[in-house]
Amino acid sequence: MAHEQAQPSDGIKPLTRREFLNYVWLGSLGVFFAEIGGMGLLFAFPRFREGEFGGVFNLGPASNLPPVGSAPQANTKGKFWLVHLEEGVLALYVVCTHLGCLYRWQEAQNRFICPCHGSQFQKDGTYIQGPAPRSLDRFVVRMLDAAGNVLAETDRVKKGPVPVPSPDAIVTVDTGDLLRGDPH
Numbered sequence: 482m483a484h485e486q487a488q489p490s491d492g493i494k495p496l497t498r499r500e501f502l503n504y505v506w507l508g509s510l511g512v513f514f515a516e517i518g519g520m521g522l523l524f525a526f527p528r529f530r531e532g533e534f535g536g537v538f539n540l541g542p543a544s545n546l547p548p549v550g551s552a553p554q555a556n557t558k559g560k561f562w563l564v565h566l567e568e569g570v571l572a573l574y575v576v577c578t579h580l581g582c583l584y585r586w587q588e589a590q591n592r593f594i595c596p597c598h599g600s601q602f603q604k605d606g607t608y609i610q611g612p613a614p615r616s617l618d619r620f621v622v623r624m625l626d627a628a629g630n631v632l633a634e635t636d637r638v639k640k641g642p643v644p645v646p647s648p649d650a651i652v653t654v655d656t657g658d659l660l661r662g663d664p665h
């Protein structure tokens with residue numbers, strides 16, 4: 482008995498060149514829109530979680546801050562030095578603005594000093610001396626009320642300390658929002 486073979490007459494028509502190109506075009510459009518949709522989702526959600534570097538660090542109520550005038554406090558996870566001055570709060574990025582070494586607070590000299598090439602900075606991050614081209618970079622600090630409304634935040638032009646509005650204001654540091662120190 483002879484085997485049956487699929488023939489064009491079985492209802493399966495071969496694709497014409499035009500139909501084939503149309504399918505390829507539609508397929509690439511689908512991939513394109515899927516990618517756009519994926520990118521939209523990426524932008525819709527924060528890329529970093531709270532409490533991880535690149536995200537927001539919640540330091541709790543201002544009453545928990547180290548006392549005004551005390552030595553800067555290193556936040557290892559957030560990669561910043563928390564500084565509490567009369568004028569308010571700063572979060573200085575731990576990386577030197579010269580070639581990227583980690584500078585340290587030197588209590589005896591009352592300043593930050595970089596061990597690599599000796600750049601020095603005041604407690605508020607202002608450049609003093611050395612090869613660093615600018616003052617220390619800093620992250621945006623925000624003071625929030627209990628509902629999450631912003632009461633005060635780092636001024637993007639002055640980049641100075643953020644005044645503490647009340648002892649129960651929530652202090653946050655946004656390590657995804659870096660402001661470059663001013664050149665000297």
Ligand code: FES
Nearest residue numbers: 577579580595598
């Ligand atoms: S890397 Fe800090 S002074 Fe050069």
